[in-house]
Amino acid sequence: VASSGVLSALFVNDTVCLLVTPIVLRATGQLKRNPLPYLIAIATASNIGSALTVTGNPQNMYIGIQSAVPFLRFSWLMAVPVLVGLALNYALIRLIFSREVNGRPLPTVEPLGGSLRRGVTVRALLALAATLAMFIAGVAYPLAALVGACAILVTGNVKAREVFKEVDWTVLLFFAGLFIVTGAFEKAGYVGHLLAWGAPLAGPGADRGTLTGVLGFAGLTALLSNLVSNVPAVILMRPLVAHLGGGERPWMLLAMASTFAGNLTLVGSVANLIVAEKARGEGLEVGFWPYLAVGLPLTLATLAIGTLWLYWM
Numbered sequence: 020v021a022s023s024g025v026l027s028a029l030f031v032n033d034t035v036c037l038l039v040t041p042i043v044l045r046a047t048g049q050l051k052r053n054p055l056p057y058l059i060a061i062a063t064a065s066n067i068g069s070a071l072t073v074t075g076n077p078q079n080m081y082i083g084i085q086s087a088v089p090f091l092r093f094s095w096l097m098a099v100p101v102l103v104g105l106a107l108n109y110a111l112i113r114l115i116f117s118r119e120v121n122g123r124p125l126p127t128v129e130p131l132g133g134s135l136r137r138g139v140t141v142r143a144l145l146a147l148a149a150t151l152a153m154f155i156a157g158v159a160y161p162l163a164a165l166v167g168a169c170a171i172l173v174t175g176n177v178k179a180r181e182v183f184k185e186v187d188w189t190v191l192l193f194f195a196g197l198f199i200v201t202g203a204f205e206k207a208g209y210v211g212h213l214l215a216w217g218a219p220l221a222g223p224g225a226d227r228g229t230l231t232g233v234l235g236f237a238g239l240t241a242l243l244s245n246l247v248s249n250v251p252a253v254i255l256m257r258p259l260v261a262h263l264g265g266g267e268r269p270w271m272l273l274a275m276a277s278t279f280a281g282n283l284t285l286v287g288s289v290a291n292l293i294v295a296e297k298a299r300g301e302g303l304e305v306g307f308w309p310y311l312a313v314g315l316p317l318t319l320a321t322l323a324i325g326t327l328w329l330y331w332m
Contacts, residue, residue, distance in 0.1 A: 020109045023061045024068025024101070027290075029147070032069035032076045036061060036290045037187055040297040049128050054298070056116035058305055059313050060108070062294040063282045067104040067321065069290075070278040071097050073160065076290075077194070078253040078277050083160055085257060086270035090154045096271050096332060100325035104279065104317075111317050139175050146170045190293065194250070201251035213255060230330055236263075236272050237326040241280035241318070245287050249277040268329060275325040283318040285310045 026035045039061055047054040069075030073083035073093050083093065113120050150167030154160060172179055244252040253273060260269045281288030285295060285307050295305040 020060050020064040020105055020112070023064040024105045024108075027065040027068035028071040028075050028101075029151075031074065032065040032288075032290045033190060033293055035065050036293040037190070037297070039065075040294050041301075044298065044301050044303070050125050052125075053116075053119045054303060055305065055309060056112050056119050058294050058298055058303075059310055060112055062288075062291045062305075062310075063108050063112075063313060063317060064105060065290050066278055066281045066288055067101055067108060070104075070275060070325075071101045074154065074164070076278060077250050079274050080160060081250070081253055082270050082274045086265070086267070088267055088270060089157065093271070093274075096329065097275065097325075100275060100279075100321065100328050103324055104321040107320055108317055111313055115312055139177065142174050143171055146174075190289070193289065193292075197248060197251050198254075201247070201254050204251075204255065213259070233268070233272060233326055233330045236269065237276040237322060240273055240276035241283070241322055244277045244280040245283050248286070249281045249288050253277050271329055272326070275329060276322060279321040279325055280318060282314045282321070283311075284314060287314070287318075 023035060023039060026039070040058065043057050043061060044054055047057055066076075069079065071094055073079050073088070073090055079093075082088075083090075146167045149170070150163050153163035153166065172182065240252065240256060243255065246252070247255070256273055256277075260273060263269045278288075281291065285291050285305065291310070298305050
C-alpha cells in the first residue's frame with residue numbers, strides 16, 4: 020500500500036501498476052502467498068496515492084492544465100485525504116483478508132540476483148528531480164515532462180528503439196479509444212443533457228462551498244466515473260465546472276472524487292484494469308466481487324473524508 024501510493028504520487032499510477040504488478044506476482048509466487056490482497060492493494064493504493072499530485076494520474080494532469088492550480092497548492096489540499104485514505108486502505112485489506120495477511124512470519128527465500136546500472140539510475144533520478152522542480156516553478160506540465168524525458172533519452176546511453184519497445188501500446192490505444200468515445204459523446208450533444216441534469220444536483224453551491232452543493236458535485240462525479248471511467252468523466256464534467264465558475268474548489272472536488280471513485284469497482288479506473296490484465300496474463304483472476312468487497316467501503320469512506328476536507332478548506 021505504501022510503496023504503490025508513494026510511487027503513484029511521483030509517477031503516473033498506470034505506469035506504477037504496469038511495473039509493480041509483475042514484481043508482486045513473482046514475489047507472492049515465491050512466498051506461496053495468495054496474490055489477490057496484494058494485487059488489490061496495488062490498484063487501490065495507486066488510485067489513492069495518485070490523487071496527491073497533478074502528475075499522479077491522467078485526470079489530474081488534465082485538471083492541472085485546465086485549472087492552473089499551482090503544483091504545491093494542489094498537493095497541499097490533497098495531502099490529508101490521501102494519507103488518511105492510504106491508512107484506511109491498509110486497515111480494510113488487513114481486515115477483509117485477515118487469513119492471508121495475518122502477521123505470521125513469511126518463509127525464508129533466497130533473493131533473486133540482479134544488476135543495477137547506476138549511471139543510468141542517477142541520471143534518471145536527476146531528470147525526475149529537475150522535472151519536479153519545473154512543475155513547482157510553474158513551467159507548463161507537458162513541456163516540463165517532455166524536457167525531462169528528452170534529457171533521459173539523450174544522456175541515458177540507451178538506444179531510443181530499446182525504450183520504445185517497452186512502451187505498452189495497448190494502454191495508449193485504450194486511452195485513445197476512451198477519448199474518441201468521449202469526443203463523440205460531446206459532439207452528439209449529450210453533454211448539454213448532462214449539464215441540464217447535473218447542474219441542479221451539483222449546484223448551486225459547489226462553487227461557493229455549501230455542503231449540499233459540494234456533496235452533490237462529488238457524488239455526481241463519482242457516479243459518472245464508474246459509468247464511463249474516470250478520465251472521460253473528467254472531460255465530460257469540464258463544462259459543468261465552467262458553469263459553476265471554474266474556481267479552485269470545483270476543480271479540486273473533481274480531481275478528488277474522480278480519482279477516489281476509481282476504487283469502487285474493478286472497471287472504475289484504468290489502473291485497476293491494468294492490474295487485472297497483468298494478473299490474467301499469469302493465469303490469475305482478480306474477481307469483480309472480491310475487489311468490490313474492498314472497493315465499496317474504501318470508496319465511500321475516502322469520498323466522504325475528501326469531500327468534507329475540501330468543504331472545510
